Amino acid sequence: MLSRTADHLFWMARYTERAENTARMLDANYQLSLLPQSDEYAELGWRAMLSISELSGIYSAAHHGMKSREVIDFMARDLSNPSSIVSCLRAARENARAVRSSTNSELWESLNTTWLDCQRMLADGILEREPYTFFEWVKFRSHLSRGVQLGTLVKDDAFYFMRLGTFIERADNTARILDVKFEMMEQRADTSAQPFDYHHWVAVLGSVSGFEVYRRVYRDVITPERVAGLLILYGDWPRSLAASIAEAEQLIGQVTKGRDTEATRLAAQLSAELKNGRIRDILRGGLHAYLVDFLARVNDLAGRVSREFLLPIAPEPEPEPPTQTQTQTQTQTQTQTQTQGKG
């Protein structure tokens, strides 16, 4: 298939997944902000979320306070924020539009309808009235688009690149969700509020659909170590880092068709580490440091995939030093408008 087509499909899936995870993160933070607690603490939550998404800069350029309403607006409906839900849904739809001939009409129509309905819902004031309904809707639209992929598409390169986008983005996002919550707990001086901790971790688990899984796996009280263990290492659960990277490894194998590439090697290495890792060792070195390193390696892997398959046109750039954890965005392919003559 065309490299540009693969690139659009890869990013279509990444933006869909990112919209979903942003909605999940907002939903968790919103629920926490409703608990009886100091405003200061609610602010801490929003601040940590913006910081981990590398959005503090853009946010503070246009806003003063850290009120829930403002942050939710910024993360959900602000088009000047490239990671806002509405920006992601638009980018997903534009990518789908660019390759609408390479998938099927059901997939395109599901993403197009999401984009059209999203504009209408936001204009109707859903964020003001019932933000949770909107977050839930975003999540389910993402489920729907994935369901259309699994239920209707031929298993070819188009399908593999789409799935690869989903899992690379999910690995990145789950790591960020975990990191932001641990950061918050560490920044909080007062460690005596045990009941609050409980709600905090339930919200984290809820935001990745992990509460029931936690109960079933551990059959025990909720502790931060186990939450981290579940989100990072539990390979049987599709939102964990281990599962996402294992899927990515397998998908890269499908598109390389057995060829040995740098992307294959990076994915295999990361996957093996997650498969054999122990949460005690990870926590010993510091969870934040671990996640920062993980994000850099996922970023590197995504960059490799891009260079090897998606954008062979671009000159080969030197690989970024593996310290960068900034949210990746799509390199714009060159598309221009042309004034057509007769026709």
Added chain:
Amino acid sequence: MTQAFFNEMFERSDLEARGLTAVAFRGVGDPRTHYRDFMNWLAAQSEQQIDIKRAEADLNFRRVGITFAVYGTSDLPGIIPERTIPFDVIPRIFPADEWRSLERGLRQRVNALNRFIHDIYHDQDIIRAGIIPEAQILGNAQYRPQMRGVDVARDIYAHIAGIDIVRAGQGEFYVLEDNLRVPSGVSYMLENRKMMMRLFPDLFARNRVAPVAHYPDLLLDTLRASAPAAAAENPTIVVMTPGMYNSAYFEHAFLAQQMGVELVEGQDLFVENDYLYMRTTQGPQRVDVIYRRVDDDFLDPLVFRPDSALGVPGLIGAYRAGNVSLCNAVGTGIADDKSIYPYVPDMVRFYLGEEPILNNVPTWMCRKPDDLAYVLDHLPELVVKETHGAGGYGMLVGPASTTAQIAEFRAVLEAHPEKYIAQPTLALSTCPTYVESGIAPRHIDLRPFVLSGTEVRMVPGGLTRVALREGSLVVNSSQGGGTKDTWVLER
């Protein structure tokens, strides 16, 4: 309405039906035979039912994404709103015999046009025979000297032609213009039919409407037939688009999907040793035929506009070497230019030795002093067009213009008469159409799509465009036009 127009639906042509309900509309006059069934059906529908169906059509077009971008305000700041092209649920209907004669005429005309283009880029017999002055060809901006002596597969240049047909006077057909470069609109023909069948299945159960859905198949067959002689038995075909922000992007994607071929942009292609390749995830892949929806000027920055980022450097080299086919060929604009249009009937006689079946609209060529004098004397009743204009821009519609506008245009015309032609204002036929106040007559035209490969073929029908504004004769979607489904009845 002061002037009488040929009415597609009714025997009487001077009807002033406006803003009527379907039931009242039936009393307006006697419908022509081929509309009778439809009229009876329409009168039996409730107004609400039709309103619901019309809203459903718009919603469906939006969901499928058959839209074009317009500039204006939207719900969210920073988003360019998209509009659908208005779709009218009253079809335009052809009886079988009428279509058969139209089809014969189209086949004849497109044959002659292809012969003409081949001649112009080879022996130029038509110039030597004194039928068209040499300067009219060689001095024409649409003439491509790069094509002199280049042989193309099967000597066919305009593989896909969109011939605009109108009906005027007592109901005669006229060719308004020949579109031989990158004619668009066929996706609307196909989607309109799909929509009608979805909204009103019972209508199709009771009328024998000839199907059009096999157009992508015919197109694919035509493109395969155009592959270079040396290409593999199963040639690789692609559709080339300027990109997703082009107003016809939906159609490019639609046709690629329907034919099961890749939709490429210039950046996906490269030329090496005069062969064309596309960049795929598994490495370069040879391309044999490009159905290109990019104008000549943008195809190859080494040959045409150097600032074009839409094209492929070296493409014309590969084309001239016979290693890739372009559909349509480069240089077809020489045959659909408005200054060449008046000669088409002569082309039919010269190349085919036949009398033209389709009428040309009488045309004054302003470069001729006598013609210019006549045009200047009769501006208020004529339509004056730029020879290179398109899309309904840069023209004067005399009867619809103010004295000041006519005076202004007169000055422009006198300064550059060679750039203009003039035609009588045609009283385009009307067809009943839903407008805000109800049903009223609106002017229409028709663009059938004619394919030339191993033979000349077309599906029965075309795109019917309708001028939605009262009295307007301009049907272009950029000027507020809508579309209708086009039915050819099978006997």
